[in-house]
Amino acid sequence: MISFASFPSTSEASASYAQARHPPEVEEELGMDLDEDDFDEGVQRLTVPGEPITSSHAFMRGHGTFVDNEEVIASVAGTVERVNKLITVRAVRSRYNPEVGDLVVGRITEVQPRRWKVDANSRQDAVLMLSSVNLPGGVQRRKLESDELQMRTFFEEGDLLVAEVQAFFSDGAMSLHTRSLRYGKLRNGQLVSVPPILIRRLKSHFVALPCGVDLILGLNGYIWVSKHVKESEQEGEEGFDAEAVYSNRNDVIDDATRIAISRVSNIIKVLAAHFVPLTDTVLLEAYEWVVDQESHVKDLLHDEFGEHLVASLGVGIRQ
Amino acid sequence: MTSALVSKAERAYIQASLQATPPLRGDGRGLLDFRTVFLETGVAPLANGSARLNIGKMAHEGGGGTEILAATKLEVEDVETGDGVDGGRIVCSVSCSPSAYSHLSSNALDELQYDLTVILQQTIAHPSLHPQNLTIIPRKKSWLLNLDVLILADSGNVVDAVFMAARAALWDTKVPRTRAVEYHAPEEIQTMRDSAGAMDIDQREAIPQASGFDTREMVRTAADFELPDYWDEGEVLNGRERWPLCVTLNLLPPTHFLDATLSEEASVPSRMHLAFSFGKPNASKLQSMRLSGPGELDLSQIKAYIADGEKYACDLFNALEAKLRDEDARRNVKARNKFALR
Known part of the structure; x- marks a missing residue:
């Protein structure tokens, strides 16, 4: 018993995913410039690698980001997290990050x-x-x-x-x-x-x-x-x-x-x-x-x- | 070949499940069931033929499964200078990505690559399977067919996957059309012919005295070749139905099973790789056989295993053949659509 299949086609996927869809509250956020207010709690922002997050003058780069042209840019796909002035991106797919008690x-x-x-x-x-x-x-x-x-x-x-x-x-x-x-x-x-x-x-x-x-x-x-x-x-x-x-x-x-x-x-x-x-x-x-x-x-x-x-x-x- | 680590308890659990009645595997498959095989040909635009194959991933999963990339590339070789062989030759190589075997040291990885290369080379480059159309100009130029297989991820049953991917890439290979070119030097030939009696060996002696339109003999004198501009990429390899397929029987006496996962591979004592070629319908040839692992087998058992293996290989062959023809059709449609869009 053996069955062959084709790889899931990327063109099909790109047709239906050509436009990124988001929940309404995120959709509103997307068009805006990023200020300090954008990192409010409760709003999870997703990044793709290479996506500019914010200016490097106002924020510091953390894990999952790098600075280019005075901008903090995401280096992984994941969610943006902020602690005071520190911006990090938590990767969706990564190795396990241990914490004590796990x-x-x-x-x-x-x-x-x-x-x-x-x-x-x-x-x-x-x-x-x-x-x-x-x-x-x-x-x-x-x-x-x-x-x-x-x-x-x-x-x-x-x-x-x-x-x-x-x-x-x-x-x-x-x-x-x-x-x-x-x-x-x-x-x-x-x-x-x-x-x-x-x-x-x-x-x-x-x-x-x-x-x-x-x-x-x-x-x-x-x-x-x-x-x-x-x-x-x-x-x-x-x-x-x-x-x-x-x-x-x-x-x-x-x-x-x-x-x-x-x-x-x-x-x-x-x-x-x-x-x-x-x-x-x-x-x-x-x-x-x-x-x-x-x-x-x-x-x-x-x-x-x-x-x-x-x-x-x-x-x-x-x- | 490379055993991933399993604990004694896991090994005992897997063995006991396989030997139970009815036998049960970790993912619920029957003993002779393959995982779903994903296959796509023509994935590398610069290769003469290529294929990508994945055994065992879930359709929408990002990773997982045994992932193989195979590609062929034709190279012109000069027979006269000695590096080529008249009639062309085939060179296979298998390389393993270090990320697929992160637990292996670089030496162990080299050994594994060498091992797989030898299996593939000895089976594919065997004279009985040699395609007839790898000659460009007899005794002067021929094609060297490089078959490169890259293992990107391993989750079991690598040898079968390598052979399937190799077969798909070879099936997909197009040999460019060539036209022989002759340099005309009438005076020289004339003088040659005059002194023919004095020279012992001279190919050009055979030049016909007949009409100049007759090009049948031209190949003999041809010195070089050119690639005619033609609408397709070339013709397929001669006898592409013959390329062999491998089935691996994982032997756990008294049973055996196909398409083992990594942990299953680590828990069986021995394996038998059988490569079959199906040149004509209902006529199969055993092209190579290899027993790996510390176990031993009776001759009578081997006969039974070969007979079983042939049956499985035949099923595999039919399924793969149908898929390859589907792929050819799909790519024709795709090419036509692309042309229509222009």
Whole structure:
């Protein structure tokens, strides 16, 4: 089974998008010269690369901008932000910009003395120190030389983990920690990657869908889709079981759960392709819609089906 | 070939899903389903033939998928000075964009490029597939066909994608029409003929004494060529139906599957690349075969895999053939519209 298609034609797109359309309130703003008042709160201004934003006499250039001919010009596509006299453009598509306290999903790329290097979709690899993971034999324990020698029994290259951003190093690399029972090695599922900007900050990034699927929405754009684990059965509830926490073996997963995991992964991919911000409510609504359609999992990969899915969410996204 | 990193738990999950009954893949496809292939020919205006191919991206997604750009360029070579070969030759090269393999060091990237180049060169430049119309003037000038393939992004199944893109670019290739030019030097020929007995080897001996209108023999004496002004870009490569296609069987005993994603590639022990050529209808030829990975296979298994592979390759061939003909039609319409607008 193979199907060929043409690339989405650019000429078609340019016909319908020849004129930029904006919401009415933005439309009014567009024709005006830029003064200080233009950066009022609530009005999001979008830029394209090379677009003049304002005069460099009145403002300072920040990230995502450069100065040419006494004008501050956007160097990326994104939204304009202003802090006093500083103008920055926040790019729509970029690598993940970490902030302390963010929940991220990462993958070990290297094991180094007393630390792991973690790919977290950021500009630099993150660092996970041996001192910031839970060690076997109790949370409050000094790390020993023997722990250093067996670092690969905790995490080895390729392993996925969920962690929190703890601090930054002087070069801007982030330091992670997994000192919570909810953090640690990931298993029983698969990874989906989306642009980081699509992950909204939520009350909790651990989402349990009613179809028996758990989601971890990493703020770095990595999403872990796995089999649901009951609260009471989570590892390390009573005491700390290193065997279970650092295990590489999957539990027994039935076919229905596997299909649900695939379906949720595909929904995430479709929503990301249509650039829909992901929250737990949107995902839940989308999942219910897909189940209502009684479709096969691979139907989601079809273009039209994906468009219908996004159209059906119309209301939910804006709320 | 290059394994992206996967954790043991991910690998176990993928393997268990594939071996379940019924088998299930991470994105819900069947074992023999390809992701949607996007293909466009004639993307590089300065090339003699070109194609862009993407496997596996969503239609409106900005990035994603395995993205390949293939282009051919013809170059004139002098046979007499020794750098050319009579009848023309084909040189293939595959380059990988470092952004597609950001986890590889530059040495590893070079090795990968070399590996892919060898697979493509050995299959495409094989004498049995050589097109007949790469000669300009026999024994004097010929075309050198450069086939360059650029891998812009890799999300699995690169070898199949490279072959598909190469086939589309070669299908699209137009060889410019040439006309041989002869330098007339009647006196010299006359003197030559007089002393013909004394000279052992002289091509010009064969010059006909017949009418000057007869140009059949002219090619023999032709010294150079010119490009006639003609309405199209040239003629297509001779035998363009023969260009091979590759299917990669990802072997996870007892099953196998097609069009693996990166994480699936990393979780199967071995792969088999089979390149088939379909010269005549219902007559396929196995052009090359390569087994990669640490696994081992029985001879009987290999036979079964080849038989299966031929079936898949045939489906792939038919689908690609239809798409390429569609593309030709689309570009004709486009060219006509452009002309009408003028």
